[in-house]
Amino acid sequence: MGRRVLSVLEPDHRSGPGLTRRTDWFPVLKLELEGITKRFGSLLANDHIDLVVEPGEIHSLLGENGAGKSTLMNVLYGLYNPTEGRILVDGKPVNFKGPGDAMDAGIGMVHQHFMLIPVFTVAENVALGNEATHAGGMLNLEETRRKIREISDKYGFHVDPDALVEDLPVGVQQRVEIIKALVRDAEVLILDEPTAVLTPQETDELIDIMAQLKANGTSIVFISHKLREVKAVSDLITVIRRGKVVGTAEPSASTAELASLMVGRAVSLTLDKEDATPGEKTFQVTDLKVTAANGHRVVDGVSFDVARGEVLAVAGVQGNGQTELTEAVLGLQDHVSGSIKLEGRELVGRSIKQVLAAGVGFVPEDRTVDGLVGPFTIAENMVLDMYDRPPYAKGLGMKPKVIADHARQKVEEFDVRTSGIESAVGTLSGGNQQKVVLARELSRSLKLFIASQPTRGLDVGSIEFVHKRIITERDNGTPVMIVSTELDEVAEIADRVAVMYQGTLMGIVPGDTSRDVLGLMMAGMSAEDAKAQPRTEHPMETGGPAGIDDRHDGPDDESGERGGDK
Amino acid sequence: MSAPVTSPQGQAPELDTVRDWKNPIIYAIFAVVGLVGFAFNAPGTTATFDISAGRDAVQLAPVVVPTVPVGWACALILIAIAVFSFLQTQAGRKDPRWMPIAYAIVFVVGFLVWVVGGANKTDVSLVGLLAGSVTMAVPLIFGSLSGVLSERVGVINIAIEGQLLAGAFAAAVAASISGNVYVGMLAAAIAGVLVSVVLAVFSIKYLVNQIIVGVVLNVLVSGLTGFLFSTVLSRDSATWNSPPSLPVIQIPVLEHIPILGGILFRQTIVGYLMYAAVIITYIGLFHTKWGLRVRSVGEHPKAADTLGIKVNFTRAHNVMLGGAVAGLGGSFFTLVSVSQFTKDMTAGQGYIALAAMIFGRWNPIWAFFAALLFGFATNLRFVLSILGTPVPGEFLAMLPYVVTIVAVAGLVGRSRPPAANGTPYIKG
Numbered sequence: 001m002g003r004r005v006l007s008v009l010e011p012d013h014r015s016g017p018g019l020t021r022r023t024d025w026f027p028v029l030k031l032e033l034e035g036i037t038k039r040f041g042s043l044l045a046n047d048h049i050d051l052v053v054e055p056g057e058i059h060s061l062l063g064e065n066g067a068g069k070s071t072l073m074n075v076l077y078g079l080y081n082p083t084e085g086r087i088l089v090d091g092k093p094v095n096f097k098g099p100g101d102a103m104d105a106g107i108g109m110v111h112q113h114f115m116l117i118p119v120f121t122v123a124e125n126v127a128l129g130n131e132a133t134h135a136g137g138m139l140n141l142e143e144t145r146r147k148i149r150e151i152s153d154k155y156g157f158h159v160d161p162d163a164l165v166e167d168l169p170v171g172v173q174q175r176v177e178i179i180k181a182l183v184r185d186a187e188v189l190i191l192d193e194p195t196a197v198l199t200p201q202e203t204d205e206l207i208d209i210m211a212q213l214k215a216n217g218t219s220i221v222f223i224s225h226k227l228r229e230v231k232a233v234s235d236l237i238t239v240i241r242r243g244k245v246v247g248t249a250e251p252s253a254s255t256a257e258l259a260s261l262m263v264g265r266a267v268s269l270t271l272d273k274e275d276a277t278p279g280e281k282t283f284q285v286t287d288l289k290v291t292a293a294n295g296h297r298v299v300d301g302v303s304f305d306v307a308r309g310e311v312l313a314v315a316g317v318q319g320n321g322q323t324e325l326t327e328a329v330l331g332l333q334d335h336v337s338g339s340i341k342l343e344g345r346e347l348v349g350r351s352i353k354q355v356l357a358a359g360v361g362f363v364p365e366d367r368t369v370d371g372l373v374g375p376f377t378i379a380e381n382m383v384l385d386m387y388d389r390p391p392y393a394k395g396l397g398m399k400p401k402v403i404a405d406h407a408r409q410k411v412e413e414f415d416v417r418t419s420g421i422e423s424a425v426g427t428l429s430g431g432n433q434q435k436v437v438l439a440r441e442l443s444r445s446l447k448l449f450i451a452s453q454p455t456r457g458l459d460v461g462s463i464e465f466v467h468k469r470i471i472t473e474r475d476n477g478t479p480v481m482i483v484s485t486e487l488d489e490v491a492e493i494a495d496r497v498a499v500m501y502q503g504t505l506m507g508i509v510p511g512d513t514s515r516d517v518l519g520l521m522m523a524g525m526s527a528e529d530a531k532a533q534p535r536t537e538h539p540m541e542t543g544g545p546a547g548i549d550d551r552h553d554g555p556d557d558e559s560g561e562r563g564g565d566k
Numbered sequence: 567m568s569a570p571v572t573s574p575q576g577q578a579p580e581l582d583t584v585r586d587w588k589n590p591i592i593y594a595i596f597a598v599v600g601l602v603g604f605a606f607n608a609p610g611t612t613a614t615f616d617i618s619a620g621r622d623a624v625q626l627a628p629v630v631v632p633t634v635p636v637g638w639a640c641a642l643i644l645i646a647i648a649v650f651s652f653l654q655t656q657a658g659r660k661d662p663r664w665m666p667i668a669y670a671i672v673f674v675v676g677f678l679v680w681v682v683g684g685a686n687k688t689d690v691s692l693v694g695l696l697a698g699s700v701t702m703a704v705p706l707i708f709g710s711l712s713g714v715l716s717e718r719v720g721v722i723n724i725a726i727e728g729q730l731l732a733g734a735f736a737a738a739v740a741a742s743i744s745g746n747v748y749v750g751m752l753a754a755a756i757a758g759v760l761v762s763v764v765l766a767v768f769s770i771k772y773l774v775n776q777i778i779v780g781v782v783l784n785v786l787v788s789g790l791t792g793f794l795f796s797t798v799l800s801r802d803s804a805t806w807n808s809p810p811s812l813p814v815i816q817i818p819v820l821e822h823i824p825i826l827g828g829i830l831f832r833q834t835i836v837g838y839l840m841y842a843a844v845i846i847t848y849i850g851l852f853h854t855k856w857g858l859r860v861r862s863v864g865e866h867p868k869a870a871d872t873l874g875i876k877v878n879f880t881r882a883h884n885v886m887l888g889g890a891v892a893g894l895g896g897s898f899f900t901l902v903s904v905s906q907f908t909k910d911m912t913a914g915q916g917y918i919a920l921a922a923m924i925f926g927r928w929n930p931i932w933a934f935f936a937a938l939l940f941g942f943a944t945n946l947r948f949v950l951s952i953l954g955t956p957v958p959g960e961f962l963a964m965l966p967y968v969v970t971i972v973a974v975a976g977l978v979g980r981s982r983p984p985a986a987n988g989t990p991y992i993k994g
Contacts, residue, residue, distance in 0.1 A: 079872065079993075100874025115869035117862050118985070128862050129873030131855040138854055180873075 029090060029106050029187040029219065030055050031076075036085035038071050045071040047243040048085065053188060058210060058220045060230040060251075062262055063240035064459050065430075069223045070112065072240070073190050076221075077109045078102040100129075108181025109190040114173050118166035123148060125165055126180050147183050155212055170317070171202035178209065182218075189213060190221045195229055199317050200487060200519030207233055227258050263460045271464070273471045276495040279308035283448050283479045288338035290324045290503075298324045300503035301338070306448070306479040311470065313494030313511070314483045316522055321503040322483045323365060326452050330362050331355045342448055356385055359447030363437050363454055365483065367430075371437040374426030378418060379407035381425045382440050410439040415465065431462030438469055449473050452483040467493050487515055499527070506530075589666075590655050592972070593648035596673055600644040604637035604676040609684035615692040623822035629692075633683035640676030644669065674942075686954035693828045695949050696942075700829055703941025704840050704902070705730055705912070708895020709919025710926060710933040711847050715888035716762070717928060718851060719881045720864040720986040724780025725765050727916025728787035729889050732757040733896020735791040738907035739799070741809035741900070750809055751836070751897045758893015759886050761787060766885040770878050773990040784916070792909045799907060812836060812901045834902050836894070843891060847930040860884055864984035867991040877991045892916075921970045928983060936973070943969040 031053040038046040045068045053059045063069045074080045076087060078096030086093050089105050096102045099109075116125050123144045132143035145161040152159045157175045165173060174194060181189050191210075195203045210220055210233055224230050230237055230251070237249045239261045247261050260266050283306040290299035299321045306312045314322050328336045331352040340347040347355055356362075364370035372381050383392050383403050391402050407421040414435045418428060425436055434454070441449070451470060455463040470493055474480045484490050490497055494511040499521035507527025509517065520530035613636075615629045647669050651661050682690050709726040716723035736757035741750025761783055769776040799807040812834035821831040851857035859880060862870040867877040900907050918940050926933030943966040950962050 077872070098874055099872045103874060109872070111872065115866070115872045117865045117869055119865055119982075120858075120862070124858060128858055128870070129875055131858060133855050136854075137856055139858060 031107070031188050031219070032088040032091075033072070033076065034086050034088065036072060036075055036087070037083045038068075038075055038080060039083045044243050046075065046082075049240070049243070049245050051238055051245070053219050053221055054235075055187075056214060056217050056219055057235040058214055058222055058233050060222045060224060060234040060237045061240060062224060062227070062230050062237050062258065064225055064262060065457050066459070067225075067240045067262075068243040069240055070192055071243075073109065073192055073221065073223060076102070077107060077190065103184050103186070106185060106187035107190065108184060108186025108188070110174065110177040110181065110192060110194060112193040112196065114177055116165045116173055116176060119164065121162050121164055122159055122168075122176050122179075123161040125176060126161075126183055130184055144183075148179055151179050151182050155209055157209075170197045171199070171205065174198070174202075174206070175209070178213075186218065188219045188221065190223070192223045193225075194222070195224065195226060197318060199522045200515055201523050203229065225262070227255050227262075230258070231255070259460075267460055267464075271467050271471065271492055273493075274475065276310045276474065278310040278495070279477060281305040281307045281479075282343045283307075283481070284339070284341045285329070286339040286341070288325070288328060288336070288340060290321070290328045290333050291335035292324065293334070298503050299328060302500075302503075302505050304498050304505065304508060306481050308477045308479050309474055310495040311474050311480040311482060311493050311511075312508075313490040313497045314481065314500055315487065315490045315494075315497050315518060316485065316500035318485050320500045322485075322500050323452065325500070326362070326365075326450050326481075326483055329355070329448075329450060330360065359445065361441035361444060361446040361449045363434075363441055363451035365452035365456065367433050367437050368426075372425045372433060375424050377422045378411065378416065378425055378428075378436055379403050379421040381436055382407045382410055382421075382443070384440060386444070406443075410443060414439040414469075429459075431458045431465075434458060434462065434466060438466065442469065442473060446473070446478050449478050449480045450482070451480070453485065454482060455484075455486075455489060487518055490518070491515070587655060589661055590648060590652040593644070593651050593669060596669075597641070597644035597648040600641040600673060600676050604680045605634075605641040608634040608637035608680060610634055611683045611688055613679045613682040614689040615678075615682070616689065616694075617692050617825055619691070619693050619828040622824045622827060624824050626824055628689075631679055633679055636679045637676060640672050640679070643672045644676070647672075681950060681955050681957065682953065684956050685950070690949065690953060693825055695945060696825075697829045697832070698945040698949065699938060699942035700833075701837070701902070701941075702945045703937045704837055705895045705898045705915055706919045706922055706937035706940055707840050707844060707934055708898070709892050709916050710922040710937050711843055711930060712758070712762075712888035712892035712895070713920055713923035714847065714851075714926075714928055714930055714933055715891065716765075716885045717923070717987050718860055718864045718984055719884040720867060720984055720989060720991070721765070721769055721881055721885050722776040722780065722988045723762075723765065723885070723888060724777050724920065725761055725783040725916075726892050726919050727912055727914065728780075728784040729758040729761045729892035730896040730899070730916045730919075731784075731791055731910070731912045732761045732787050733893030734899035734911060735794070735896075735907050736893070737897035738807055738809045738900035742806050745810065747810050747812050747901050750901055751894060754897035755890040755893045758889040758891070758896065760889070761893070762885045762889025765889070766882045770881050770885070770990065773992070776988050776990075788910055791907070795907060795909050803906065807906045809900055809905060811905050836898050836902055839894065844930050844934045851930065861984070863991075864986055867986050867989075871991070871993065877993075881991070892919075918966060918970055921974050924983075925973050939973065940966055940970060 033049060033051040036046050036049045036051075037044070047068075049068075049072055051059075051061075051072075061069045061072070071080065075082045076096075078099045078101050087096065088094065094101070094105055096105070102109075117128070120128070123141045126148055127139065127141060127144040132140040134140050141161075148159060148161040151157065152175075157172075157179065159172060159175055159179065165176065168176070174197075178189070194206055198206060207229070210222070213220060222230065222233055231253075232251075234251045237251060237253070237258070238245055239247045239249065239258065241262060241264050246264070249258060249261065256266075285305065286303050288299055288302045289297060292298045302321075302325060304312065314325065316322055324333055327333045329340055329347065331347070331350055331354075336348055338348065342358055342360065345358060347358065347360075350358075368374060373384065376384075380387075380403070383406065386392055387398060387403075392399055392406070404421060410416075411418065411421055416428070416432050416435045416439070418432060425433060428436070438454075449470075454470065455466050458466065467489075470480060470482065474495075482489075482493065491511070496508055496511055497513060497518065498508045499506040499518060501522060501524045506521040506525065507530075509521075509527050516533070517527070517530040520533060521527055525533075610633060612630050612632050615631070617629060618624075618626045647665060651665065654661055678690075682688055709730055712726050712729060713723045733754035737750040737754035740753030741747050744750070764783060765776070765779055768774040768779045795807075814832055814834055815838065817831040821827040823831070849857075851860060859870065859875050862873075863875065863877050863880045870880075871877050896912070899911050904911070919937065922936040922940055923933050925936035925939075947962045947965045950957065951959055955962075
């Protein structure tokens with residue numbers, strides 16, 4: 001599969017406006033954005049953005065989280081009204097009052113968070129808003145099913161029209177979204193961070209689908225912050241930073257060039273770190289089983305250990321039990337069996353307070369919900385785990401001065417950008433919030449450090465910082481366990497990688513294991529089988545080894561809600 | 567798509583058994599009640615159930631049952647089900663679906679035989695009891711449909727009570743003044759809409775907590791109608807508060823079917839409208855374009871919005887439609903049940919309707935059956951107080967509410983409301 005994709009995606013094969021493979025009767029849609037500006041209060045999300053999407057091209061929109069890509073696309077899709085600027089379709093200005101108008105004009109969108117109704121079937125989701133009916137408004141789902149089968153067969157989607165959406169894997173849900181756009185005759189398809197929730201294999205399949213769509217004359221706007229993917233699929237790349245277009249590039253541009261364009265400064269492509277010097281294996285998990293409240297066994301017999309001075313990364317697609325695994329260690333899960341031993345002491349069955357006292361530091365995957373109390377000040381958040389003991393408290397009273405001094409020192413040390421330690425944590429940017437969480441968790445002397453999705457939704461600068469602190473903690477001789485859904489992050493900081501799939505470990509492999517093998521393991525193949533697979537020429541390998549490009553995680557919030565694991 | 571059956575399907579391949587002892591415990595408690603009451607304290611007489619009414623085509627002989635053997639039989643079946651449920655739970659299996667229904671039927675039979683056998687008058691018309699249940703359930707069904715219509719678009723409707731009461735009041739006044747019951751019904755629907763407009767405006771436009779708006783509306787309608795009742799209606803009740811009654815329409819042929827005819831086909835127009843409303847709402851919600859959009863708005867409003875469906879417009883519309891349905895149901899109180907309005911005459915039926923909606927899992931058909939159950943409990947209370955049973959009246963008055971609590975808290979299980987229920991939709 002990979003080879004075919006590669007040939008289509010070569011820049012030489014770019015199909016210009018005159019060379020599209022559309023049939024003559026098929027209208028050709030050219031989309032232009034002129035000077036689009038969007039303000040939210042004082043925030044300037046888009047600042048005079050110009051963008052031209054030629055018919056039948058794959059145009060990538062590259063930028064960091066918060067650069068304004070999604071805002072721009074929501075303007076284009078009619079969800080937001082632009083403050084200034086205009087949209088032209090085939091040279092004629094249009095005014096989209098809502099997504100309905102955009103769809104009528106031939107624009108379809110696959111949102112980062114799928115706009116599917118979990119309790120509806122595929123057919124009902126596809127029909128919604130575009131229903132085929134019998135007399136009297138009675139639904140004609142048979143007609144919709146027929147269309148779904150038609151498109152599904154044409155592109156090899158393998159989608160069952162009668163499946164409930166909530167039962168489908170994320171990759172299939174995404175295809176349902178694409179079908180939704182195609183039954184509405186979309187000629188421009190906007191894909192907003194489509195790969196954030198996919199396994200590497202699913203990503204390859206998506207790229208294949210994009211190539212087919214392009215061959216059928218559909219233009220695609222591909223939104224991403226992952227340089228590797230952008231280089232692999234694009235005909236043209238527009239880079240956005242802080243709401244402005246800062247440049248356009250051919251896909252042949254180097255990863256480093258694109259990265260510095262996206263971030264606005266030269267960025268180091270790899271993290272400087274010494275090789276790990278693993279010591280004694282002080283953290284041992286044996287045959288751990290966790291049962292969720294609904295009776296599903298979400299962690300099913302997991303065993304591993306972590307040595308002092310090494311980073312073990314738990315990789316896997318969101319929703320395969322990683323969350324429950326870390327929560328079980330901390331004592332946040334109710335139905336746990338097996339053994340979790342830290343320096344010989346059993347942690348299963350202990351209270352969270354006892355676990356923390358045993359020297360476990362924990363960075364939860366959702367910092368705004370589980371890591372911080374938003375309305376509390378930075379100083380208060382810095383001592384959430386130690387507010388009740390000396391030196392921060394004496395008897396029933398807290399010692400505000402000590403707490404404030406502590407906070408000032410940590411803000412300095414962790415480079416938290418804030419107007420003061422009395423600011424509410426909720427007002428900080430994601431990167432600075434994560435620094436507060438890290439500062440708190442790393443200010444105790446730890447015997448185990450666990451970080452779940454430590455860089456999700458952060459900018460490149462913060463990611464570098466977080467990774468450096470994690471490595472520093474490792475070099476201090478602490479066993480470190482991170483959970484990440486991003487292979488690039490895993491490759492960056494892991495000394496060993498445990499791949500989790502449907503509650504079990506597919507194996508534990510060295511940190512320099514290739515993406516292909518990890519990808520196959522994430523899809524449920526054992527480590528041995530994955531290594532034995534013939535090495536395919538992989539479209540995603542063209543970007544070179546793991547670099548700066550997609551070290552940070554895509555979705556800036558809980559993409560897991562689609563995983564349906566909760 | 568049929569009923570929104572809840573089946574939490576995660577990705578994990580294997581199911582562990584999280585044992586839930588709730589059901590066997592409930593079964594055991596009521597089995598003990600059955601054993602002590604129906605079996606050991608059986609009155610020793612016979613209970614007579616008349617199953618024919620005068621107008622039936624075929625006259626069936628009354629069923630006469632001895633209380634002691636039937637009491638024992640029922641108690642033993644109850645115990646058997648409880649033990650079976652205990653074993654099932656022990657083995658980590660779920661009870662079969664028919665079990666709560668079978669259990670409830672056996673318990674009710676045992677209870678009826680026991681209570682009728684022990685009454686002063688050991689002869690009761692079963693047809694009358696069931697027909698009365700349907701009649702009692704009419705406002706409940708309208709109320710629960712109002713809840714379904716509103717909550718399916720994501721607006722919590724606590725104001726059913728207020729809508730029913732407003733409908734009852736408006737029907738009484740309008741029918742009295744005009745002398746026409748149909749004008750009264752129309753006025754009732756309009757009054758229900760007016761109440762729901764307030765709910766819609768505050769909860770959709772001003773994003774006020776929907777439960778608070780609902781409760782305030784109930785208090786408001788109660789106060790307003792109570793005030794008008796004491797200042798205007800009771801001064802000159804001949805002008806304001808003596809509405810004509812709706813005639814009972816007997817459907818030819820069908821009404822002569824034994825047992826069923828008397829229960830189903832001797833209703834007022836409001837009763838027949840109730841059947842129509844249930845069927846139309848069900849088909850509308852699950853088999854039309856309108857219903858697909860309505861449900862999408864209640865499940866995932868943002869997804870609906872991205873498909874060009876006007877979320878808040880749909881919500882406002884449905885809430886008002888619900889108000890009209892509940893208001894019409896309110897007319898039952900003053901045009902069918904009693905021919906005058908009295909203060910707070912709905913007496914919490916709106917809340918029972920809410921319970922019926924939840925028990926019925928936001929599905930019109932199931933809500934209909936849930937409301938019938940509550941209607942049966944309500945009617946049983948009246949019938950028993952007429953028979954003169956040994957059970958104190960205060961306990962009988964509790965009956966509908968006890969049934970509600972046991973049904974909703976105990977047997978409804980994990981019920982999944984529309985995902986966006988109670989969440990206002992803010993664009994962007």
